[in-house]
Amino acid sequence: MRALDIMTTPVITATTDMTIQAAARRLADHHISGMPVVDADGKMIGIVSAGDLLHRAELGTGAKRRPWWLDWLSSTRDLAATYVKEHGHFVGDVMKDRVISITEDIPLKEIADILERRHIKRVPVLKDGALIGIVSRSNLIRALGSLEPPHDDGSHDDAELRAAIVLEMHGQRWGLPKGSVLVKDGVVHLWGVINTEEEGHAIRVAAESVPGVRRVESHLVYPGVNISL
Structure with a gap:
């Protein structure tokens, strides 16, 4: 425009x-x-x-x-x-x-x-x-x-959604690697270590912006907290 x-x-x-x-x-x-x-x-x-x-x-x-x-x-x-x-x-x-x-x-x-x-x-x-x-x-x-939200025909599979989320974060210093993004039945699970609340917010928004994502569940933690994938 x-x-x-x-x-x-x-x-x-x-x-x-x-x-x-x-x-x-x-x-x-x-x-x-x-x-x-x-x-x-x-x-x-x-x-x-x-x-x-x-x-x-x-x-x-x-x-x-x-x-x-x-x-x-x-x-x-x-x-x-x-x-x-x-x-x-x-x-x-x-x-x-x-x-x-x-x-x-x-x-x-x-x-x-x-x-x-x-x-x-x-x-x-x-x-x-x-x-x-x-x-x-x-x-x-x-x-x-x-503006209307992007139309989604529901044809995305989990692998496509995962790839799209990783691509959305590509080039961002706060982005997660592919291994930290898991998708099951359209539900996104985010795993990893973040330094600030703002980083976690940005990662969640990036995942939510991909058409076809049903829900985002964040398992992100701050340094010093043990996580297991």
């Missing part, structure tokens, strides 16, 4: 001359936490989010008054920018003009990586410079919820 498959369209947008109050109402009315800012030609020039409207003089939520010496150490540029964020009247005063964007053909894995790495909740989708959609974290969650 790619951005085109899950993006929201049409996109709720703002303009630079929209008042802060109007922008806040639009965010609230559409139950969104951010929206692109476009110019008269519809070209995206920024983005405004609820975070940009959080510290406002009207609400008494402005930045906490700091000791005079901290203000003295701060640059006038930073002080002026903070004042504008708290007192600006229009979206153009508070929006971010450096915006990360993607194209419609970018895979979902790359989108998830961008959202996580950049600590952002949404990313606009552009085509030939024009705004055509937006992908948010909620779009990715909805895409996940729309």
